[in-house]
Amino acid sequence: MSETAQHSPHHIDVKEFHPRAHEALHNPQIRHNFRKAMDGLMTKRKSAFEGWDLESLRDLGANVRLRALANLPDLLEQLEKKLTENGIKVHWAVDGDEACRIVRDICKARDAKTVIKGKSMVSEEMELNKYLEEHGIEALESDLGEYIVQLAGETPSHIIMPAIHKNTGEISQLLHDKTGTDLSNDVEYLTAEARLQLREKFMNADVGVSGVNFAVAETGTLCLVENEGNGRMTTTVPKCHIAVTGIEKVVPNLEDVTALLALLTRSATGQHITTYFNMISGPRKAEELDGPDEVHVVLVDNGRSSIYQDDELLDTLRCIRCGACMNHCPVYTRVGGHTYGTTYPGPIGKILMPHLIGLDEGRHLPSASSLCGACGEVCPVKIPIPDLLVRLRQESVDGDKLHPAKVRGHGAKRNALEAMIWKGWSWMHARPGAYRFGTNMAARLRKLQPGQMGGWTQFRTSPKLAPKTFHETLKERGQ
Amino acid sequence: MADPIKLYPPKPSKVYFFGTCLVDMFYPDAGMAGIQLLEREGIEVIFPQDQTCCGQPAFTSGYHDEARAVAKAQLGLFPEDYPIVVPSGSCGGMMRKHYPGLFKDTEDEILAAEVAGRVWELTDFLLNVCHIKLTDKGEPTTVAMHTSCSARREMGVAEVGPKLLGQLDNVNLVEQVRAEECCGFGGTFAIRHPEISGAMVSEKVDALVDTGARDFVTTDCGCLMNIHGYAEKNRKAMSGQHILSFLWNRTGGGKGEQS
Numbered sequence: 155m156s157e158t159a160q161h162s163p164h165h166i167d168v169k170e171f172h173p174r175a176h177e178a179l180h181n182p183q184i185r186h187n188f189r190k191a192m193d194g195l196m197t198k199r200k201s202a203f204e205g206w207d208l209e210s211l212r213d214l215g216a217n218v219r220l221r222a223l224a225n226l227p228d229l230l231e232q233l234e235k236k237l238t239e240n241g242i243k244v245h246w247a248v249d250g251d252e253a254c255r256i257v258r259d260i261c262k263a264r265d266a267k268t269v270i271k272g273k274s275m276v277s278e279e280m281e282l283n284k285y286l287e288e289h290g291i292e293a294l295e296s297d298l299g300e301y302i303v304q305l306a307g308e309t310p311s312h313i314i315m316p317a318i319h320k321n322t323g324e325i326s327q328l329l330h331d332k333t334g335t336d337l338s339n340d341v342e343y344l345t346a347e348a349r350l351q352l353r354e355k356f357m358n359a360d361v362g363v364s365g366v367n368f369a370v371a372e373t374g375t376l377c378l379v380e381n382e383g384n385g386r387m388t389t390t391v392p393k394c395h396i397a398v399t400g401i402e403k404v405v406p407n408l409e410d411v412t413a414l415l416a417l418l419t420r421s422a423t424g425q426h427i428t429t430y431f432n433m434i435s436g437p438r439k440a441e442e443l444d445g446p447d448e449v450h451v452v453l454v455d456n457g458r459s460s461i462y463q464d465d466e467l468l469d470t471l472r473c474i475r476c477g478a479c480m481n482h483c484p485v486y487t488r489v490g491g492h493t494y495g496t497t498y499p500g501p502i503g504k505i506l507m508p509h510l511i512g513l514d515e516g517r518h519l520p521s522a523s524s525l526c527g528a529c530g531e532v533c534p535v536k537i538p539i540p541d542l543l544v545r546l547r548q549e550s551v552d553g554d555k556l557h558p559a560k561v562r563g564h565g566a567k568r569n570a571l572e573a574m575i576w577k578g579w580s581w582m583h584a585r586p587g588a589y590r591f592g593t594n595m596a597a598r599l600r601k602l603q604p605g606q607m608g609g610w611t612q613f614r615t616s617p618k619l620a621p622k623t624f625h626e627t628l629k630e631r632g633q
Numbered sequence: 634m635a636d637p638i639k640l641y642p643p644k645p646s647k648v649y650f651f652g653t654c655l656v657d658m659f660y661p662d663a664g665m666a667g668i669q670l671l672e673r674e675g676i677e678v679i680f681p682q683d684q685t686c687c688g689q690p691a692f693t694s695g696y697h698d699e700a701r702a703v704a705k706a707q708l709g710l711f712p713e714d715y716p717i718v719v720p721s722g723s724c725g726g727m728m729r730k731h732y733p734g735l736f737k738d739t740e741d742e743i744l745a746a747e748v749a750g751r752v753w754e755l756t757d758f759l760l761n762v763c764h765i766k767l768t769d770k771g772e773p774t775t776v777a778m779h780t781s782c783s784a785r786r787e788m789g790v791a792e793v794g795p796k797l798l799g800q801l802d803n804v805n806l807v808e809q810v811r812a813e814e815c816c817g818f819g820g821t822f823a824i825r826h827p828e829i830s831g832a833m834v835s836e837k838v839d840a841l842v843d844t845g846a847r848d849f850v851t852t853d854c855g856c857l858m859n860i861h862g863y864a865e866k867n868r869k870a871m872s873g874q875h876i877l878s879f880l881w882n883r884t885g886g887g888k889g890e891q892s
Contacts, residue, residue, distance in 0.1 A: 172828070179832050484815045488832045522826060524819025524833070525693060527786035547695030554697035556738065567695075576691050580699035583654075584706040586683035593658055609827025613834065614862030617659045624652045624661035625682060628668075633680040 171518040174493040184319060184490050191318045195481040198424025199532070206420075215417045216536040218410045219472040226462065229371040229404045230453070236374025240436035242449045250280035253454045257282060257363065257396055258289050260450055264394055266291065266360030270352075272380065272388035273297035274365030275313050275475060276398045276454055279497045279510065282363070294359070296352050296384040298345065305332045311491030313498060314422050314477040319490050352384065362388035362446070366399035367474070368414060369451070372407040376451065378432040379418060386430050395446040397434070401453050402471040414474055417534035421476040457509045464560065466545060470505050472535040477502075479529035479539060485522060494519070501529035505542040512563030513550050520546035521567075593623045639789065641761050642716055647677045648758075649710070649717045653724045654686040655854035663854065663875030667720040667755050669886055670877065674763040681710035687719075689727040692735065694821050701735055708732075708744050716762070717748065718755045720877055721853050722784025723820075725754040730787050756852060756876060757790040760797055769801035771883040777807050777846040778876070779837070779860060781853035782815050794852060794876055801883055809840035818859040834863040841871050850876040 178184045203211075222229060234244045247253035253276075261269065269286060271277065271293055283304070286293040295304040299316035303309065306328055310316030317325070322339050329335045335347040364385055368377040376397050378385050389395045405411060419425045438445030461467050480486040480500025491499035496507040496516065504523060508516040520543050529539040548554050551573070552565035559565060582588045596603075600619035607616050648671060656664040668678045684707055692700035707728075711717050719725035729752040736745035759765045778794050785791040791813075798806045817823065817833025837860055841849050847870050851857050854875065861873035 172826075175826070175829055179828055484817070484833055485826075485829055488829060520695075521822070522829070524782070524815050524817060524822040524830070526782035526815035526819065528782070528813070528815065531786055544693055544695070547693065548697050549695070551695040553695040553699075556698075556701075573696070576694065576696040576699045580691060580696075580702045583685040583688070583703040586685060586706070589685040590682075593654075596658060609824050609830070610862075611866070612827050613831035613866065614859065615865045617858045617862060619658055620661045622661065624657040624664045627661050627665065628652075628680045629682065633668075633678065 170495060171493065171522065174495065175489045178489045178493050183321065183324075185488065187319055187321055188487050188490050191315065192481050192487045195424065195478075199421055199478060199481070200424075202420035202424040202426060211413070211417060212534055212536050214413045215474075215534050216472065218405065218413050219474070219535045222405045222410065223402065223462070223468060223471055225406070226402070226404065229406060230401060232371040233369055233374065233404050234453075236371065237376075237451055238374075240374040242374065242376075242436055242451055245450060245452045247452055247454045247456070249456045250454070251285075253280045253398060253452050253456070254282055254285040256450075256452050257398070258286065258291065260394065260396055260448075261286070261291050261361055264360060264448075266394070268355070268359045269293045269361045269363055270355055270359035270388055270392060271295050271297075271300070272362070272364035272378070272385040273300050273316070274363065274398055275310075275498065276365055276400055276456075277363060278310060279456060280398065280454065282398070293363070294352075294355050296356065296382075296388055297380075298348055298382060298384075301348060301352065302328060305329070309492070309497070311499065312477060312480060313475055313500075313502075319492065356387050356391050359392045361394045361396060362390075362392040363396045363398065364388050366397050366403055366451070367418065368411050369399060369404045370406075370408055370411060371404050374435065375408065376432075376434040377411055377415075378434065379415065379428050379430075380432070381423075381425075381429045383430055386432055389432060389434055390445050393446055394448040394450070395434070395437075396450045396452065398452045398454060401455055401458050402473075414535075418474050418476050421478040421532065421534040460562070461509050467509070467542065467561070469537050470509070470542060472537050473502055473506070474535060475502075476534055478532045478534065482528040482532045484524065484526060484528065494522075501539045501543075502537075505537075505539055505546060508546055508550075508561055508563070512566075513546065513561050514563030514566035516563070517550050517567040520544075520550055590623075590625055594626060597621060597623050597626070639761075644674075644762055644764070645676065645715055647679060647713070647715045649713075649715050650678050650680045651684055651687070651707070651717055651719045651724070651728070651752075652680065653719060653721050653854065655858070656720055659858065660854050660875055660878075663878050664720055666875070666877040666881035666886065667718070670759060670765070670881055671718070671755075671763070673886075674759070674765060676763070679715070684710055687724040687727045688735075689724060689731075690820055692727065692731060697735065701739075704728075704732060704735060704745075705741060708736075708741055708748055711748055711751065715751070716753055716758065717751045718753050718758045720755045720875070721855075722754050722781045722788045722790060723853050723855055725752055726783040726787030728752040754784060754788045754790050754793075754852070756793045756797060757788065760793050765797070765800075767797065767800040767880060767884050769803045769883055770885045771801070771803055773803040773805070774848070775805040775807055775844075775846045776879070777809050777841050777844045777849040779809075779812070779816060779841070779849055779851045779856055779873075781818075781851060781856045784852040785813065790852070794850070797876070797880060798850070801880075804883065807844040807846050809837075809844050811836075811840060816856045816860050818853075818855040820855065823859060830859075831863075834859050835867075838864050838867070838869050838871055842869055847871060849873045850879045852876055 302317040486500040549559040550567040688700040688704035864871040
């Protein structure tokens with residue numbers, strides 16, 4: 155993918171979206187990798203839910219998340235209290251930069267030089283690796299996909315499968331170039347080699363950094379879902395474990411986790427359960443043999459509390475990061491994750507990122523959808539993604555005087571010409587006489603219809619105006 | 634998303650017909666087929682001449698003030714208690730699902746919700762309200778069908794088209810791979826993101842051609858214009874028509890006795 159996709163994902167040029175899309179659409183490797191992977195994931199999800207009353211389960215999931223969000227401030231207080239009782243140190247971060255500083259300070263206090271990381275999208279959001287490196291701390295990704303992406307100097311192209319844009323050949327070449335492994339198409343061999351490299355790092359890492367899937371307020375438990383065991387290692391081998399999480403990940407109690415977990419693994423990878431499900435409830439106790447001496451949680455806001463202020467936009471925070479929306483998105487499937495140029499790609503990225511980077515920088519995001527609704531249909535917590543896309547489109551052009559826009563950077567996409575076109579369109583279509591006159595004229599003058607209509611006729615013939623409008627036909631018929 | 638339970642009204646004696654702007658200017662035959670199918674079922678069809686457009690293009694582009702002004706001009710056109718039938722899942726979806734929100738906190742809030750509650754996608758109405766029974770009078774043929782995303786997901790009528798086509802004895806309906814995937818139209822999406830839309834429609838046409846059918850039908854003029862237009866420009870052996878035209882022609886309407 156292009157250079158811009160690989161660095162500073164938060165500060166991409168919005169004009170780059172189309173060039174990147176163009177590049178991806180004309181890259182057979184990208185097209186093939188994504189299509190194949192997404193087809194597989196869609197099939198797996200479907201069969202994982204066979205025999206389940208999926209609609210009821212989705213309702214349950216949505217309600218669990220809505221109830222948690224309705225009590226978010228109280229739950230966060232309860233969570234802090236319980237975590238503290240469990241011996242976990244709680245930190246609050248307003249934004250990514252503050253969260254990075256907190257992690258660095260913890261590392262500094264322990265004189266830590268190396269950090270091993272489990273998979274965490276919030277840490278991507280924070281650009282933690284880059285920050286730590288700039289401050290002399292080595293951060294190494296231990297999730298295989300993240301490890302590959304890190305070796306390649308890229309960012310994840312999918313929130314669950316970060317290296318899904320690469321095929322075995324590309325990964326083999328990368329591992330060969332960067333770590334000296336033999337070139338091979340044997341996935342077992344490549345995985346074993348990477349595992350060996352990572353094992354050594356685990357043993358020597360000073361600090362482990364992980365994400366969190368669910369933070370349980372009632373018990374002060376951090377839940378972590380993973381398949382490779384690297385999450386278990388990250389959170390237990392180093393002497394210090396730092397979990398970073400968005401503030402919206404809190405749920406009231408463990409019972410809530412059962413519904414969300416059932417939905418998460420099936421929606422994400424089509425698994426009934428992941429290989430590992432970690433429940434972290436504190437540092438190593440005196441009588442225990444292993445586990446870290448210190449456990450920290452960094453609760454990151456980074457724009458979430460402003461999303462929380464709006465009753466409709468609030469639904470964005472229901473997300474449990476399963477990635478099903480991107481797996482089913484016809485746009486994502488074709489352009490891949492890097493085209494978006496944002497930490498979170500695909501449908502969830504389109505409704506979440508504008509809040510994180512502003513609608514000025516992210517103004518290409520809400521429009522990059524045909525509003526087909528596949529994302530909303532599969533969302534395990536029923537986020538009305540298409541409705542939120544329309545809302546953000548409105549915000550991006552300041553298009554509703556009754557409901558003034560409020561997202562940071564709103565109105566950035568409004569331009570005088572387009573606004574004038576819609577005004578004219580509205581004027582004509584709100585006046586039946588003008589409309590009938592206009593459409594009748596168009597029908598009569600149809601021979602003058604332009605043969606070229608921009609992007610439309612690049613791929614299609616232009617639609618042919620009928621010689622007589624439907625209105626006119628029916629009028630003659632006496633209707 | 635589709636309502637969990639849809640309560641169909643009893644078959645009425647009269648309906649309002651909302652033709653849509655695409656039917657008006659590009660596909661009046663599809664609208665006429667819809668009207669004639671309804672009339673054959675013994676229903677009187679009222680076409681308010683003051684109708685224009687549901688307002689969707691401006692709505693999905695974010696210009697909600699402009700969309701509201703156009704939608705408001707439609708709200709008063711259906712004073713009697715008759716169902717409002719629409720030959721499109723997309724425009725039907727706009728009216729049924731989005732009018733209430735668009736007029737929330739305005740003086741038209743109640744009227745908008747009332748109108749929205751009477752809106753039906755026309756094929757759904759024919760099958761589930763009129764309980765139409767179709768008699769095929771055409772030669773044996775094979776067709777594929779593309780159900781629009783709004784018909785499928787907003788109006789929840791994905792099963793309706795295949796059921797109607799299933800009533801036609803000489804029609805062999807074949808299904809393309811990834812039938813539920815969007816064709817790439819998406820209204821202004823096709824103009825704003827032409828290359829992505831182009832990639833989507835090209836794969837849709839390939840999937841349709843791979844079924845072996847040479848004709849496809851669809852519930853929505855937007856998809857029709859997109860898929861047929863791509864096939865035509867790229868000389869693919871695939872030609873489309875609105876499902877209403879197809880049903881009317883197959884069952885003895887139109888000029889000949891076959892499509």
